Amino acid sequence: MRLxxxxxxxxPDHRVxxxxxxxxxxxxxxxxxxxxxxxxxKLKYVFQTKNPVVILTSSGTGGMExxxxxxxxxxxxxxxxxxxxxxxxxxxxxxxxxxxxxxIPVEWGFPVKPDMVEEAFKKESNVKAILLVHNETSxxxxxxxxxxxxxxxxxxxxxVIVDAISSLxxxxxxxxxxxxxxxxxxxQKCIAAPPxxxxxxxxxxxxxxxxxxxxxxxxxxxxxxxDYMEKGQTPYTPSVPLFYAxxxxxxxxVEEGLEARIRRHRKCSEAFYKAVEALGLExxxxxxxxxxxxxxxxxxxxxxxxxxxxxxxxxxxxVVIGGGHGRLKGLxxxxxxxxxxxxxxxxATVNALExxxxxxxxxxxxxxxxxxxxxxxx
Amino acid sequence: MRLxxxxxxxxPDHRVxxxxxxxxxxxxxxxxxxxxxxxxxKLKYVFQTKNPVVILTSSGTGGMExxxxxxxxxxxxxxxxxxxxxxxxxxxxxxxxxxxxxxIPVEWGFPVKPDMVEEAFKKESNVKAILLVHNETSxxxxxxxxxxxxxxxxxxxxxVIVDAISSLxxxxxxxxxxxxxxxxxxxQKCIAAPPxxxxxxxxxxxxxxxxxxxxxxxxxxxxxxxDYMEKGQTPYTPSVPLFYAxxxxxxxxVEEGLEARIRRHRKCSEAFYKAVEALGLExxxxxxxxxxxxxxxxxxxxxxxxxxxxxxxxxxxxVVIGGGHGRLKGLxxxxxxxxxxxxxxxxATVNALExxxxxxxxxxxxxxxxxxxxxxxx
Numbered sequence: 001m002r003l004x005x006x007x008x009x010x011x012p013d014h015r016v017x018x019x020x021x022x023x024x025x026x027x028x029x030x031x032x033x034x035x036x037x038x039x040x041x042k043l044k045y046v047f048q049t050k051n052p053v054v055i056l057t058s059s060g061t062g063g064m065e066x067x068x069x070x071x072x073x074x075x076x077x078x079x080x081x082x083x084x085x086x087x088x089x090x091x092x093x094x095x096x097x098x099x100x101x102x103x104i105p106v107e108w109g110f111p112v113k114p115d116m117v118e119e120a121f122k123k124e125s126n127v128k129a130i131l132l133v134h135n136e137t138s139x140x141x142x143x144x145x146x147x148x149x150x151x152x153x154x155x156x157x158x159x160v161i162v163d164a165i166s167s168l169x170x171x172x173x174x175x176x177x178x179x180x181x182x183x184x185x186x187x188q189k190c191i192a193a194p195p196x197x198x199x200x201x202x203x204x205x206x207x208x209x210x211x212x213x214x215x216x217x218x219x220x221x222x223x224x225x226x227d228y229m230e231k232g233q234t235p236y237t238p239s240v241p242l243f244y245a246x247x248x249x250x251x252x253x254v255e256e257g258l259e260a261r262i263r264r265h266r267k268c269s270e271a272f273y274k275a276v277e278a279l280g281l282e283x284x285x286x287x288x289x290x291x292x293x294x295x296x297x298x299x300x301x302x303x304x305x306x307x308x309x310x311x312x313x314x315x316x317x318x319v320v321i322g323g324g325h326g327r328l329k330g331l332x333x334x335x336x337x338x339x340x341x342x343x344x345x346x347x348a349t350v351n352a353l354e355x356x357x358x359x360x361x362x363x364x365x366x367x368x369x370x371x372x373x374x375x376x377x378x
Numbered sequence: 379m380r381l382x383x384x385x386x387x388x389x390p391d392h393r394v395x396x397x398x399x400x401x402x403x404x405x406x407x408x409x410x411x412x413x414x415x416x417x418x419x420k421l422k423y424v425f426q427t428k429n430p431v432v433i434l435t436s437s438g439t440g441g442m443e444x445x446x447x448x449x450x451x452x453x454x455x456x457x458x459x460x461x462x463x464x465x466x467x468x469x470x471x472x473x474x475x476x477x478x479x480x481x482i483p484v485e486w487g488f489p490v491k492p493d494m495v496e497e498a499f500k501k502e503s504n505v506k507a508i509l510l511v512h513n514e515t516s517x518x519x520x521x522x523x524x525x526x527x528x529x530x531x532x533x534x535x536x537x538v539i540v541d542a543i544s545s546l547x548x549x550x551x552x553x554x555x556x557x558x559x560x561x562x563x564x565x566q567k568c569i570a571a572p573p574x575x576x577x578x579x580x581x582x583x584x585x586x587x588x589x590x591x592x593x594x595x596x597x598x599x600x601x602x603x604x605d606y607m608e609k610g611q612t613p614y615t616p617s618v619p620l621f622y623a624x625x626x627x628x629x630x631x632v633e634e635g636l637e638a639r640i641r642r643h644r645k646c647s648e649a650f651y652k653a654v655e656a657l658g659l660e661x662x663x664x665x666x667x668x669x670x671x672x673x674x675x676x677x678x679x680x681x682x683x684x685x686x687x688x689x690x691x692x693x694x695x696x697v698v699i700g701g702g703h704g705r706l707k708g709l710x711x712x713x714x715x716x717x718x719x720x721x722x723x724x725x726a727t728v729n730a731l732e733x734x735x736x737x738x739x740x741x742x743x744x745x746x747x748x749x750x751x752x753x754x755x756x
Contacts, residue, residue, distance in 0.1 A: 001401070002403075004401070004402060004403065004404060006404050006406075008615070009402050009405070009615065009618065010402075011401065011402055012402060014399070017398065017399040017400075017401075017402075017619070018399050020395065020398040020399060020572075020619055021392070021395040021396050021398060021399055022395070023379070023382070023389065023395075024382060024387050024388075024389055024390060024395075024566075024572055024573070025380075025382065026382060026384050026698050027387070027573075028384075028700075029692075029698065057435070057436055057437050057440075057573075057574050058435055058436050058440070058597060058614075059435050059597075059614040059615040059616070059617070060614070060615060061596065061597055061613075061614040061615075062435075062436070062597045062614070065595065065596055065597045069595075089596070092596055093596045096592075096593075096594050096595065096596050097594065098594075186615065188402075188615060194398075194402055194617060194618060194619045195402070195405075195435070195615045195616065195617050195618060196435050196574055196616075196617025196619070196620055214474075215474075216474050216475065216476075216594055216595075217443065217447075217474065217594075217595055217598075218439065218443055218467070218470055218471045218474050219436060219437075219439055219440045219443045219598075220595075220597075235439075236436075236437040236438070236439040236440070237386070237387065237437040237438060237439075237564065237566060237573045238437070238573065238574075239437070239572060239573050239574025239617065239620065240387065240572060240573060241395070241398055241572045241574070241619070241620075241623075242574055242617065242619075242620070245619075314407075320404050320407065322406075
């Protein structure tokens with residue numbers, strides 16, 4: 001058995017996995033309606049919102065396309081800070097829907113800051129929306145200034161669309177208080193349900209904008225989802241087992257409490273960062289306070305090959321971690337610190353990392369100190 | 379426990395449901411690659427094709443959008459026979475992608491015939507594609523002349539795109555032999571896996587056309603799926619548990635044998651039609667030879683309310699059947715005859731139908747004959 005420590009999907013609990021073995025029910029009947037209502041109530045708690053949360057049978061990318069395609073059309077100007085792979089994905093979606101991307105230049109490894117956003121709004125008028133990746137899974141950078149950035153965007157009349165795929169449920173993100181117009185997440189990251197559902201909260205203003213514009217996709221048409229939501233249905237056949245699993249995973253969040261869950265994520269990430277430091281490794285995000293809580297991105301030290309390191313960790317120590325995306329391939333490895341992550345996963349991963357590095361010729365100054373530091377932080 | 383006899387989702391076998399409780403694996407690793415290869419091999423068997431079958435994490439409608447959006451763009455003319463609700467859905471997708479729908483007028487309850495298609499091609503030149511719903515789930519009509527229609531379309535240089543969502547795996551549909559350029563199905567109907575995956579086979583010509591055209595959707599972009607397929611991956615996070623379930627459901631098809639499975643579907647539907655006749659009820663499709671094998675659409679007799687009938691069947695007899703879609707609401711009820719359907723489900727459903735009708739004041743000429751007729755046919 002291998003420990004899955006990639007930056008998502010997270011390993012769902014057995015309770016969640018077993019929920020999928022329940023019988024498939026009629027998705028146009030009263031039982032499914034009740035299930036949907038129960039899920040909706042818990043989603044509002046996790047999203048910290050009073051707005052509806054649309055559930056799509058798709059991966060997180062489908063949720064991003066939904067959030068963009070319903071409001072962005074031909075010629076619309078959209079601001080995107082260039083912080084990593086998933087910012088680029090946002091841009092490709094904007095362009096495929098006819099919008100124009102106005103980049104806010106940000107060096108990879110750094111977050112976008114409020115002054116950069118202020119600057120960007122000075123250069124562009126009539127900005128339809130700003131698209132922000134809250135937690136860049138590809139670089140391990142967290143945009144901590146999201147509330148301030150959201151305020152600036154609203155002052156300029158722009159919608160705030162946030163990709164919180166690898167943060168929501170593990171990092172505090174009060175959607176309503178921060179004024180997020182559309183917040184996208186996936187079932188498979190901090191919520192720790194299996195992959196296959198995208199979840200998108202939509203503000204009143206987002207809904208109004210969407211109604212004014214006719215989106216090009218039928219599958220991702222917001223109006224259809226809202227119409228059917230009133231009947232306790234989805235417009236197209238939902239993946240019933242994934243809805244069971246999501247419901248169970250959300251129950252676990254309610255039982256733990258959102259605050260406690262966020263604290264647990266923070267504590268586990270602190271343990272990881274302490275261990276990384278003790279190993280003499282460098283973290284990829286350049287500014288410590290903007291390091292992600294859920295994705296630990298580590299530079300591969302000189303003399304060690306990233307793929308070799310991942311292979312030894314997986315095959316010899318049974319711990320599967322992620323590599324670098326795109327231009328970071330070979331330069332970094334990434335550890336997922338999300339979902340049900342606990343001391344057990346952190347310590348097993350740190351141990352596997354240290355042992356594998358040593359095996360590949362990397363010199364550990366003080367063997368065992370990484371584990372000790374992680375243990376202390378936990 | 380209720381018996382789910384709606385026209386899909388079908389009830390997956392326990393083997394299939396339990397497959398989803400396996401641990402989630404890294405979707406960028408070697409284990410997932412093997413899983414994908416094994417699924418692909420079996421899909422080719424079920425689709426009777428040598429072409430790749432793309433797997434989307436979405437409902438069947440996502441598969442329809444994929445099949446249209448990758449080849450139909452601004453101003454493209456597309457022929458669609460107007461046979462029911464899902465033909466209309468195809469049309470909405472075409473229009474949302476900028477195409478122009480040229481309807482082949484067909485009365486609901488009837489199938490499109492080769493001469494109508496021939497006629498339509500005379501009226502329109504430069505037809506990009508014909509979109510056919512093989513088995514109209516909303517009316518219970520099966521387009522038996524698909525091979526002939528496909529031949530005519532190809533003679534006129536048009537692509538043949540088929541929605542086989544409620545037929546593939548239960549009704550014979552040799553994709554390559556009949557020259558289908560894109561054949562769409564869902565995981566949850568005759569394949570009897572849970573809902574959440576759309577499966578689309580793509581011919582060489584379809585791929586070429588798609589490459590010439592840049593689709594507007596990122597999530598449904600064929601090229602991305604084909605590129606990643608070569609690496610044994612999907613471009614966006616796949617719903618791993620649904621892939622496990624699909625693999626298990628396909629194993630069951632291989633074990634049974636596709637031919638035997640098709641025979642079983644036919645026999646069960648014959649039993650249903652015999653029973654319906656014995657009850658003195660009318661089948662909705664007007665021509666007996668074009669009645670669907672997987673969806674039994676029955677006119678609700680005078681004096682009985684469709685919703686009342688469904689309610690009694692479900693609450694008193696534990697058998698859940700479907701109602702009518704759109705303009706057929708209240709006029710018909712629909713029984714799913716797909717997936718793992720066997721004598722057990724047929725007889726239980728016939729019994730529930732007869733008893734419920736009697737309870738609602740419908741006069742049964744010879745009580746018990748429907749069951750006897752169904753039993754004989756089985």
